[in-house]
Amino acid sequence: MSQESNDNFIPLDVPDFEQFGVTDGREASPMKLSGALLAEVVKRNPNTFRIFSPDEFESNKLHGVFEVTSLAKLLSFLGRHGLFPSYEAFLGIVTTMIAQFAKFRKMAVETKWRGDVASLNYIETSTLWRQEHNGFSHQNPGLIGNLLTLPRAMTRIYLPPDANCTLSVLAHCLRSKNYVNLIIGSKADSPSFLNVEEATKHCIAGVSVWKKYSTDEGLNPDIVLVGIGVEVTVEVIAAAALLQKEGVRVRVINVIDLMVLGEEGTHPHALTNTAFDALFGKDTPVVINFHGYPTHVKALLFSRNQSLARKRFEVLGYIEEGTTTTPWSMLRLNKAGRYDVAEKAIGLIAGHNPTGRTASRAQELQSWFRHQNTIQEKYAMEHGQDSEEVTRSVV
Secondary structure, three states, X not given: OOHHHHOOOOOOOOOOHHHHOOOOOOOEOHHHHHHHHHHXXXXXXXXXXXXXXXXXOOOOOOHHHHXXXXXOOOOOOOOOEEXXXXXXXXXXXXXXXXXXXXXXXXXXXXXXXXXXXXXXXXXXXXXXXXXXXXXXXXXXXXXXXXXXXXXXXXXXXXXXXXXXXXXXXXXXXXXXXXXXXXXEOOOOOEOOOOOHHHHHHHHHHOEXXXXXXXXXXXXXXXXXXXXXXXXXXXXXXXXXXXXXXXXXXXXXXXXXXXXXXXOOOOOOOOOOHHHXXXXXXXXXXXXXXXXXXXXXXXXXXXXOOOOHHHOOEEEEOOOOOOOOOOHHHHHHHOOOOHHHHHHHHHHHHHHHOOOXXXXXXXXXXXXXXXXHHHHHHHHHHHHOOOOHHHHOOOO
């Protein structure tokens, strides 16, 4: 048997991501900082690391790599490590290739004489939420669903909410072996929710309560708000502030590792039932704002003890409403904006406790939040841009 074919894994020399992180709390492009980290990876591993990018590499803001190399296009099992960045809408073209790799590796890890290989790493950026300029044809998060159907132990799906988390995830994926890793992130300047230390802990956990955006650090909530992705997490933070002004007790959670939501035992990263209940409660209403199609999250939650049929969970996300419009209008059109999150939260709280204080004001509050969407729609139509109300920093 050939060692070159079956046992030639060479670990990458990956720098500590912290040196590339945001330390002053400024907004930053996750992809631009990732480009700086990748440039150092190329310098340290000139013969074993390759980036395959069919197009739009500079548009995706990873062009920092060009400071140390020209764009190479090579990926193989012969001891090399590969990274494949792409527009989110286009990456689905190689779905069958991803499936073949995942299935091959599943059988390989069950075969004693097969050695390890580097993970297959994909970056989806130029995502649907910031394709307002290209329009509907460039808005497609469907690859997530394709990966969910593959052998679960072979896949990892990460949705880092900011630049520091993106760097942490990228460094981790480059060091991993035998997996298909999908990283979904923004190339636009985005809020830095977590410092480097906080990002490290959050990425290790895969999901955590964001105490600084919650009421009393998340204790005894009326509602749990969950963000999974960059732009949708911004809206969760904004919705939390709106609800807290109305006296609603909020717990804010961010999920960075999508696979934690699956039923215990279905994936190595899936939360135990005890851990799941500790985060999301046993009967507390939950609104999830997801980067992609809501059905993908619903599929992960379906086998949990907390059935979606009980109307405890409301999952928002992309519902195929796209066009050439303003950035925030994309969220409004898909009912994933802050006012939609807040409105759904009020409805769930009222249904959970019909005699409570929030229920008595539910019609008033929900009407007000719907009205805010109308105001924002009118502003965007008249001015061709989003208002300061929805574009100012939430941090």
